[in-house]
Amino acid sequence: MSAKGKDNTNTADVRDDRVVTNSLGNPLNEPYATQRIGQHGPLLLQDYNLLDNLAHFNRERVPERNPHAHGSGAFGYFEVTDDITDICGSAMFDTIGKRTRCLTRFSTVGGEKGSADTVRDPRGFATKFYTEEGNLDWVYNNTPIFFIRDPSKFPTFIHTQKRNPQTNMKDANMFWDFLTTPENQVAVHQVMILFSDRGTPASYRTMNGYSGHTYKWSNKKGDWHYVQVHILSDQGIKNLTIEEATRIAGENPDYCQQDLFTSIEKGKFPSWTVYIQTMTEEQAQKFPFSVFDLTKIWPHKDYPLRRVGKLVLNENPKNFFAQVEQAAFAPSNTVPYQEASADPVLQSRLFAYADAHRYRIGPNYAQLPVNCPYASKFFNPVIRDGPMNIDGNFGSEPNYYATNTNYQFIQQDRPIQEHQEVWHGPAIPYHWKTDAGDIDFVQATDLYRKVLSKQEGAQERQAHNIGIHAAAASPEIQERVIQMFTRVDKELGDNVRKVINAKNAEENAKL
Numbered sequence: 001m002s003a004k005g006k007d008n009t010n011t012a013d014v015r016d017d018r019v020v021t022n023s024l025g026n027p028l029n030e031p032y033a034t035q036r037i038g039q040h041g042p043l044l045l046q047d048y049n050l051l052d053n054l055a056h057f058n059r060e061r062v063p064e065r066n067p068h069a070h071g072s073g074a075f076g077y078f079e080v081t082d083d084i085t086d087i088c089g090s091a092m093f094d095t096i097g098k099r100t101r102c103l104t105r106f107s108t109v110g111g112e113k114g115s116a117d118t119v120r121d122p123r124g125f126a127t128k129f130y131t132e133e134g135n136l137d138w139v140y141n142n143t144p145i146f147f148i149r150d151p152s153k154f155p156t157f158i159h160t161q162k163r164n165p166q167t168n169m170k171d172a173n174m175f176w177d178f179l180t181t182p183e184n185q186v187a188v189h190q191v192m193i194l195f196s197d198r199g200t201p202a203s204y205r206t207m208n209g210y211s212g213h214t215y216k217w218s219n220k221k222g223d224w225h226y227v228q229v230h231i232l233s234d235q236g237i238k239n240l241t242i243e244e245a246t247r248i249a250g251e252n253p254d255y256c257q258q259d260l261f262t263s264i265e266k267g268k269f270p271s272w273t274v275y276i277q278t279m280t281e282e283q284a285q286k287f288p289f290s291v292f293d294l295t296k297i298w299p300h301k302d303y304p305l306r307r308v309g310k311l312v313l314n315e316n317p318k319n320f321f322a323q324v325e326q327a328a329f330a331p332s333n334t335v336p337y338q339e340a341s342a343d344p345v346l347q348s349r350l351f352a353y354a355d356a357h358r359y360r361i362g363p364n365y366a367q368l369p370v371n372c373p374y375a376s377k378f379f380n381p382v383i384r385d386g387p388m389n390i391d392g393n394f395g396s397e398p399n400y401y402a403t404n405t406n407y408q409f410i411q412q413d414r415p416i417q418e419h420q421e422v423w424h425g426p427a428i429p430y431h432w433k434t435d436a437g438d439i440d441f442v443q444a445t446d447l448y449r450k451v452l453s454k455q456e457g458a459q460e461r462q463a464h465n466i467g468i469h470a471a472a473a474s475p476e477i478q479e480r481v482i483q484m485f486t487r488v489d490k491e492l493g494d495n496v497r498k499v500i501n502a503k504n505a506e507e508n509a510k511l
């Protein structure tokens with residue numbers, strides 16, 4: 001059966017009569033019998049059913065995602081509630097009330113596939129929309145900013161969040177050594193969020209999603225805007241304290257998976273309201289920092305949220321491996337009128353994800369039921385062959401653009417964007433900026449003084465969460481942590497020092 005045009009449930013190769021076979025369809029007459037010489041003698045190589053069974057078992061795993069290995073997913077829909085056709089011409093937004101089926105996968109970042117749900121970590125919030133114009137992926141996190149703005153730091157950064165190459169343990173020295181290195185302190189705003197209550201969400205249902213990056217959306221007339229997307233939980237924000245998160249990680253490591261699955265199973269469908277912030281090119285030129293700087297937010301008072309629609313998750317996957325583990329989300333999967341901006345981290349992501357999918361799942365990953373663009377269908381006679389091709393491979397269709405064959409290229413009908421970004425300059429090795437400047441601390445300080453101060457006990461918990469974690473680092477790195485948070489706010493730095501000292505004293509008393 002062709003993968004083109006089918007929905008996400010592939011049952012084509014399963015027998016209805018439930019006769020059990022080996023993987024090539026030959027009936028098994030006994031599940032556990034092995035062919036051997038006599039009752040107690042050695043096995044025979046001719047026992048293909050045994051070989052099939054053992055050999056396939058050895059190949060059950062695909063490599064886990066490098067970051068974001070651990071996650072949960074559910075299907076649902078996006079529904080347009082407000083007209084934004086002046087901003088975006090994508091078909092999914094063209095009619096109020098229109099629904100587009102989607103799949104969302106939530107994840108943690110640094111842990112392995114079997115790690116606990118409630119660890120302190122950003123959460124991934126990736127949504128695949130099966131639109132009539134092809135698949136669109138919004139590969140977002142639950143924080144509106146990110147740790148880095150130089151994409152070449154990504155592998156280094158992720159390594160520091162994973163295991164020490166010698167001890168094979170998570171390592172507070174690696175973690176804080178990277179984040180407190182002067183030029184990496186551009187991460188301080190994100191680190192503030194990570195160590196706030198939002199660093200340990202109570203469930204995937206009670207957290208938001210954010211594009212983080214600036215994107216570039218255009219309408220059908222060719223006018224374009226810079227856009228940031230916010231997906232705000234209708235369940236409200238609920239978080240765990242460090243003590244609750246640590247306890248639950250031990251008692252029920254699958255806490256968030258269970259919460260998501262059971263709430264959908266009970267018909268309590270989680271939903272989110274989707275908003276956009278928009279900015280013109282002229283506004284961007286006057287902005288105090290680059291709109292391509294992923295470590296900064298756009299102030300809501302200057303760039304208010306505009307409602308677009310809602311995201312509802314109402315269907316659990318029938319099979320986790322087929323529909324969540326094999327799901328392949330990529331910022332490069334986009335639709336007409338939604339483009340990436342020149343943000344260098346986003347530009348790098350346009351390469352990284354599809355490359356990861358070719359390695360993790362295989363070059364024909366897009367043919368798998370969960371990934372195939374079944375709502376739009378696929379036609380490209382030049383994209384052919386490759387391992388595990390399962391979609392019929394276009395039969396006798398020429399495998400080049402043959403002269404006498406009628407092809408349609410509808411994208412060419414789109415209007416030219418009248419006012420384009422114009423780029424010029426030499427090809428140079430550009431490293432965004434060396435040490436973090438004061439401007440990189442402004443939003444972190446605002447978060448501490450203007451936002452956390454309004455939440456009962458949040459400033460104290462901030463110092464507590466940082467201090468408990470940093471106390472595991474060396475004294476020299478602890479001092480760098482204290483200095484970095486003192487630059488955010490002196491009171492915060494002082495309180496982090498107190499927590500570190502108290503924790504160190506407690507540990508020493510145990511010796």
Ligand code: HEM
Pocket residue numbers: 064065066067068071105106107123124125126139140141146151152154210211212213327328329345348349352353356357360
């Ligand atoms: C240079 C920067 C980055 C690189 C190179 C990168 C690379 C990757 C790679 C290779 C994966 C695994 C993909 C897979 O195996 O399927 C991944 C997963 C993911 N990344 Fe990134 N990433 C970057 C930055 C970001 C940022 C800034 C965000 C959020 C705004 C983000 C959100 C995610 C999410 C949500 C996933 C999990 C997707 C899923 O559920 O399958 N990443 N990233």
